[in-house]
Amino acid sequence: MARAHIPPPSEINQSVNLRDALEERYLAYALSTIMGRALPDARDGLKPVHRRILYGMHILRLDPGASFKKCAKIVGDVMGSFHPHGDQAIYDALVRLAQDFSSRFPLVDGQGNFGNIDGDGAAAYRYTEARMTEVARALLEGIDEDAIDFRDNYSGDAKEPVVLPAAFPNLLANGAQGIAVGMATSIPPHNVAELLDAALYLISNPVATARDLCNFVQGPDFPTGGIVVDSRESIIETYATGRGSFRIRSRWVKEEGNRGAWNAVVTEIPYGVQKSRLIEKLAELVNEKKLPLLADVRDESTDDVRVVLEPRSRSVEPNVLMESLFRMSELEARFAMNMNVLVDGVTPRVLSLPEAxxxxxxxxxxxxxxxxxxxxxxxxxxxxxxxxxxxxxxxxxxxxxxxxxxxxxxxxxxxxxxxxxxxxxxxxxxxxxxxxxxxxxxxxxxxxxxxxxxxxxxxxxxxxxxxxxxxxxxxxxxxxxWGPLTALGKRRTTFEAPPAVAENFDLTDVLVEREPVTVVVTQKGWIRALKGQVSDLANLQYKGDDGLLVSFFAETVSKIMVLSSDGKIFTLDASKLPGGRGAGEPIRLLADIDDGADVAAVFVHKPDGKMLVASSDGRGFVAAENDMIANTRKGKMLLNVEAGATARFIVPVEGDTVAAMGENRKLLCFPVSEIPEMTRGKGVRLQRYKDGGLSDLKTFALDDGLSWTDSAGRVHNVAKDALTEWLGTRADAGRLPPKNFPRNNKFG
Missing domain, CATH: 1.10.268.10 (Topoisomerase, domain 3)
Structure with a gap:
């Protein structure tokens, strides 16, 4: 038998540039994901899978008044005719369209187990049945009257709609979420009556702005209710740009009990939060004693949400308890808005409210x-x-x-x-x-x-x-x-300003018992907290040849500030400092201080206080302590230092005059008002030197005179009248200090 002719490799294989091939194939995948899966069409607010499900149900004549059909039949027809993907993906999409806690206006009327707000999944599609709702029928209204274009399905033996007629503003009414390649969409649901009022206004005023339309559209209207606690200006800005976020809190009421006892009862939780996971997290926090104000949490929900929160003491303020829970759990959540949709079904773009x-x-x-x-x-x-x-x-x-x-x-x-x-x-x-x-x-x-x-x-x-x-x-x-007086059209989410307790509320004050401590910092950068206010530290033990650098009194609720030599400022919680039984821990383990940088100063934070920060080359500025708080271990930049210089001094502003002592033994006094107040930067020249730099720095009240402590512990004071020759302006050179000033050029 003759052998088949096999062409040479040169006729089978083709050489292509790997980069070009990867770019071409990845671009095709990205476009397919963006156009065919992740982003909704701006006109009907649907992704292809949802559109195909509704059209498949339309073909099966599953109108609102018709008999239910098995979801297996719907999924099979949709997969066989329009959506050549996994049956589970189609069923999951159908289930979400039927869940009244997922869709503000459900498009599918389900019969059977379609899951619940606890996160339990739906029953298999052979057990559940479905038909369309009135909202879905509105989306399909006129589809058989040449209202929209059709295209071939994947196999070319049938037609499917490119977009639905959409007599219902589904994009904003039901919202959408999806992740594509290099972009994503996240649109919250809204109240349809408000959207229709805004649409009527936009018809009569085509150049209306987002601010104008927000007179009608108050904000999101989530199916699970809740309370949005953002400012009105923030909401308007989000709708004007199409990007932003909404802060949603659970709705709760105080239920009185016997003899002054009370419980907080949560009746609505934020959109997208699973109730079972929320309660599990609260119980975990209670067991770990991270919520000292909460004694117990119980789930008494039936068809409606009812989560009972029992305080540890009847003397606890309800608002304080709830504020601590909002900050520690998913009783408060954020919904990010990114109105990225397919404009005219083709171009992905982020739209504002008027554009949508x-x-x-x-x-x-x-x-x-x-x-x-x-x-x-x-x-x-x-x-x-x-x-x-x-x-x-x-x-x-x-x-x-x-x-x-x-x-x-x-x-x-x-x-x-x-x-x-x-x-x-x-x-x-x-x-x-x-x-x-x-x-x-x-x-x-x-x-x-x-x-x-x-x-x-x-x-x-x-x-x-x-x-x-x-x-x-x-x-x-x-x-x-679907007006505001109907069961489906009535607004569920409301808007409130955050409680007054939240304005100056520090979670540490609630979660940490207030006790006095003494913070001890060693010369090699180790830190610890001794219980109580300990004045005599003579018997304190240190590692090796280490010794005391500084100590000060604080409380367990205090914030400890650390200035590093590269100009960064770090924040430590006094309650989290190691105890005084051992040698403590290096500050580097508690804060991410850069390699090559050392600890320059450690002090206790005083709210609303001001500090004078300066570098070794004599440049500095005044900074508010409230602006120094760093929320991460990486700290925040405070003082920008030039090459060869280091951040060295940070002293409280406690008077109207600055005293700067140079390494050249020159003293200069000048008004604090000549130094600018900044949040960060390099600062201004405090004292001028021909060589050397700044040796010490302090502030004082001029009327009380300038004081210092010598090596023997004696306090010296130069009265205001005797300081005349050292008084000058910022950036002067200064003069030799008064008699008896320490030889180490320090104020003590």
Whole structure:
């Protein structure tokens, strides 16, 4: 047997550039994900899988009044005809459309177990049944009247809609979430009555801004309710840009008990939070004693959410308890908004609120025009037939004769009465019982009615103001169906300002018992906290040749500030410092101080206080202590130092005058007011040197004079009148210090 010819490798393999091949294939994948999976169409607010599910249910005639059908049947038909992906993916999408805690306006009416807010999954699709809701039918309204374009399905043997007619503003009403390649979308649900009011305003005011429309659209309206605690300006800014976030808190009430006892009862939780996971996290925090104000948490939910929170003491303020829970658990959550959608079904872009509503309104106008033209075509065809029938009635005897006697009655009818093919065929297909006098009158009435409707439709198609007037009528009719007084249209999410306790609320004050401590820092950068206020540290033990650098009194709720030599400032919680039984821990283990940098100063934070910070080369500025708080281990930059210099001094501003002592033994005093107040930077020149730098720095009240402590512990003071020769302006060189000033050039 002859062997098959195998072409040489050069004819099979083709050399391609790997970079070009990867770019081409990854771009194709990215576009497929963006266009076909992750981002919704701005016009109907649906992703392809949701659109295909609804169209598949439309083909199965699963209207709101129809009988339920097994979800297995729906999933199978959708997968076989339109969506060639996994059946589980289709079913998961269908389930979400039916969950009233996931979709603000469910598009699927489910029968059976479709999951719950605890996070339990739905039953298998062989057990559940479904049909469409009224909202879904509104999305499909006019789909069989040439309202939208169709395209071939994946196999080319059927047609599927490119977009739905969408008589319902689904994009904003139900929201959407998805992650594509290099982009994502996250749109919260809204109240449909507010959206319709905003749409009516936008029709009459096409250049309306997001601020104008926010007079109607208050903000998100989540299916699980809750309270949005953002400011009005923040909400308007989010809708103006299409990006931002909403802060959602659980709704709770205080329930009184016997003898002054009370419980906090949570009745609504933030959107997207699983109740079982929330309660599990709260119980875990209670067991770990991270919530000292909370004694117990119980889930007493039935169909409605009811989570009971029992305080440890009846003397605890309810707002304080809830504020600590909001900060430590998912009783408060954030919903990020990124209105990234496919504009006109093609271009991904982030839209503002007016742009998103405009996309829906323009689509509704296109649908109106297409349905009107489709209806005009039907009327034209019917009028043609009616004209032929009227001719037949006027010449009934002759028509009957021709039909009985002629071999080709169609051609004879056309020639005798000047009829078209359609008219002749219709006459020939007419039943004898229709040839009565009453039927002729009905035909003439129908002809007159269709002629009138045709005239109205021609005016509608030709005049844009009439089109918008028709859309306004449709929107107002829709608002009657889903208005704010209806069960589905009633607003669920409300808006409030954060409680007053939250303004200056420090969680540490609640979670940590306030006790006095003494913070000890060694020369090699080790830190520890001794219980109580310990003045005598003579017997304190240190590692090796280490020794005491500084010590000060604080409380367990205090914040300890650490300045590193590279100008960064770090924040430590006094409650988390190692105890005084051992040698403590290196500060580097508690804060991410850069390699090559050392600890320059450690002090206790005083709210609303001010500090004078300076570098070794004599540059500095005044900084507010509140601006120094760093929320991460990485700290924050405070003082920018030049090469060769280090951050060295940070002293409290406790007077009106600064005393700067240089390494060249020159003393200069000048007003604090000459130093600028900054949040960060390099600062200004405090004292001028020919060589060396700054040796010490302090602030004092000029009226009390300048004091210092010598090596023997004696305190010296130079009165205001005697300081005249050292008083100058910032950046002066200064003069040699007064008599008895320490030789180490330090104020003590």
């Amino acid at each position: 509503l405009r996309q829906w309104l323009d689509h509704r106008r296109d649908v109106l025009l297409r349905r009107s033209r489709h209806r005009l075509g039907e009327i034209e065809r019917r009028l043609e037939v009616l004209a032929g029938m009227i001719v037949a009635f006027l010449n009934l005897d002759e028509v009957i004769r021709i039909i009985r006697e002629e071999d080709e009655p169609k051609d004879v009818l056309k020639a005798a009465f000047d009829l078209t093919d359609n008219q002749a065929n219709y006459i020939l297909d007419t039943r004898l019982r229709s040839l009565r006098r009453l039927e002729e009158m009905e035909l003439r009435n129908e002809h007159a009615e269709l002629t009138r409707e045709k005239g109205e439709l021609e005016l509608l198609v030709g005049e844009e103001p009439r089109q918008w007037k028709a859309i306004v009528a449709q929107i107002r009719e829709m608002k009657k169906k």
